[in-house]
Amino acid sequence: MHFASSGDPVLDRRYLLARAALEAGDALAAAEILDRVLAEAYHFAPAWHLYGLAQEALGHREDAATAWRQCLDLDPNDHFGARLDLARIGAIPAEQATSETFSGALFDDYAERFDSHLTQALHYTAPAMLKDALKRCCDNAGRAFRFGTVYDLGCGTGLMGEAIRAQSGFLAGCDLSPRMIARAQAKKQADGAPLYDKLAVAGLTAFLASRPDRSAELVIAADVFIYLGALAPCFAQSARVLAPNGLFAFTAQSHQGEGVIVGEDRRFAHAEGWLRQRLEEAGLVPIRVEPASIRQDRGAPVPGLLIVAEKR
Numbered sequence: 001m002h003f004a005s006s007g008d009p010v011l012d013r014r015y016l017l018a019r020a021a022l023e024a025g026d027a028l029a030a031a032e033i034l035d036r037v038l039a040e041a042y043h044f045a046p047a048w049h050l051y052g053l054a055q056e057a058l059g060h061r062e063d064a065a066t067a068w069r070q071c072l073d074l075d076p077n078d079h080f081g082a083r084l085d086l087a088r089i090g091a092i093p094a095e096q097a098t099s100e101t102f103s104g105a106l107f108d109d110y111a112e113r114f115d116s117h118l119t120q121a122l123h124y125t126a127p128a129m130l131k132d133a134l135k136r137c138c139d140n141a142g143r144a145f146r147f148g149t150v151y152d153l154g155c156g157t158g159l160m161g162e163a164i165r166a167q168s169g170f171l172a173g174c175d176l177s178p179r180m181i182a183r184a185q186a187k188k189q190a191d192g193a194p195l196y197d198k199l200a201v202a203g204l205t206a207f208l209a210s211r212p213d214r215s216a217e218l219v220i221a222a223d224v225f226i227y228l229g230a231l232a233p234c235f236a237q238s239a240r241v242l243a244p245n246g247l248f249a250f251t252a253q254s255h256q257g258e259g260v261i262v263g264e265d266r267r268f269a270h271a272e273g274w275l276r277q278r279l280e281e282a283g284l285v286p287i288r289v290e291p292a293s294i295r296q297d298r299g300a301p302v303p304g305l306l307i308v309a310e311k312r
Contacts, residue, residue, distance in 0.1 A: 004079075006044040011037050015047050022050065027057035045071050049080040056089065065091040077101040087229070087262040094260040094268060095230040100203050103227045104176035126222040126251045126294040127163035129306055134167075134218070134249055137288055137308050143245075147217040151241065152196075153204045153234070153250075154224030158184035161195050164220065172198035174207035204228070208237035216241050221250035223294050226267040229260050231275075235282040242311035248284055249308045251294050265297060272305060284309040 005012050014037050022030035031054040037047050052067035068082040068091075075082070078099040087097035138145040148169040152160050155173030157180055165171060173196050175181050187195040200207055204224065219238045225231055238248050255261055255269040263269050272289065279286055288308040293301035 004046060006037070006041040006047070008041060011041050011044065015044070015050065018047075018054070019050055022054055022057065027054045030054040031058060043074060045074040046080065048074065049082055049085075052082070052085060056085075061089050061091075065089060079105055081106075081266060084262050084266045088264065088266060093229075094262045097262055097268075098227070098229045100176055104178075106177075124159075124223070124295045126292075127160045129292055129294060130160070130220060130222055130249050130251065131163045131167075133288055133290070133306055133308055134164075134247065137247065147247075149216045150218045150220065151208065151211065151216050153207070153219065153221040153238075154227070155184055155196070155199070156180045158187045158195050160220060160222040162187065164218075165189060165195060168218075170197050172196065172200070172211075174200045174202045174204065176201065176203055205233045205237050208234065208241055211241045213240055214243045214246075217243055217246045219246070219248045223251050225250060225252045225270065229262070229268050231270070232278050232281065235278050235284065239282040239284050239311055244311060246311045247308055248279075248311070250306075251292060252305050252307070254291075254303050254305045269303075270305075275305065275307065279307075279309050283311065285312050 006015065014033055018030040018033040018037065021033065031051065034047050034051040034054060037044065038051065041047065048067050048071035052064040052071065055067060056064040065086060068085050071080060071082040072078060078101055081099055081102040083092065083097040083099050084102070086092045087094040135145050146167050150164060150168040150171050152171065152173035155161055155175050158173070161171055161173055161184065173184060175184070178201050181199050181201050184196055185194070185199055189195055204221070219242060228234065242248060252275060253267055253269040255271060258271050259274050260271070261269050276286060286307055286309045288306070290306050292304050292306035294304050295302055
């Protein structure tokens with residue numbers, strides 16, 4: 001969790017005590033400690049975020065929303081994911097809740113243990129599932145399972161790149177986390193060549209916007225859209241960079257309602273109908289849509305979708 005000092009070591013210790021109390025299940029004690037901290041350090045953004053979590057645990061959602069809005073006023077770049085929490089309780093639309101700063105910092109902290117945690121603890125299978133779906137699509141269309149240029153969105157440490165490298169001519173990836181990109185840069189092919197031909201520290205849409213029109217045969221995003229609410233700009237840029245008959249393949253967390261929500265896990269879930277509509281608006285035609293649980297959470301499969309769309 002991101003932490004910035006209040007400027008007073010005593011108040012910092014009280015903040016940490018409040019955090020420990022909340023983690024131990026004593027939300028009332030946490031709120032009482034934070035009341036005193038914030039009385040002396042109104043500018044202390046981490047304490048406002050934690051105060052919101054304590055108030056939510058006490059059932060005081062309006063007070064929680066007020067605290068998270070104050071956190072955002074003090075920290076407009078949203079290092080603490082306050083927008084996600086506001087969307088999670090319905091205080092703002094989910095499509096307005098994306099925070100690249102929070103996501104980048106989260107994965108910087110996660111980079112060293114990312115591969116082992118995903119594949120062993122969470123049983124993460126998105127790269128293999130996407131590769132298999134792409135092969136089936138290519139076989140059904142009578143086309144070679146080969147892509148001249150591939151853009152791997154939110155590439156992380158390169159798990160998707162490892163899966164699709166043999167079918168890629170030029171492989172480029174982007175991620176918000178510099179530490180994730182550093183891990184991907186260190187990975188090599190069997191012949192010692194770099195796994196990726198190009199890597200960039202950038203958001204998905206910004207990266208795509210820097211690429212030429214019709215420059216790719218495949219754009220792929222493995223378990224990335226759980227960190228984005230509004231996908232229309234990314235879909236539109238993906239369509240622009242794809243050559244005719246190019247493929248756009250991705251996984252998404254899903255839910256049975258409508259539109260976009262932020263779940264209790266602070267991840268975005270997109271309804272199938274909403275995804276289909278955004279794809280249609282971008283000029284992308286779904287050719288495969290199937291249920292796909294790409295990881296587990298607390299031992300239970302997380303509901304999701306695997307989608308392959310074609311640029312027509």
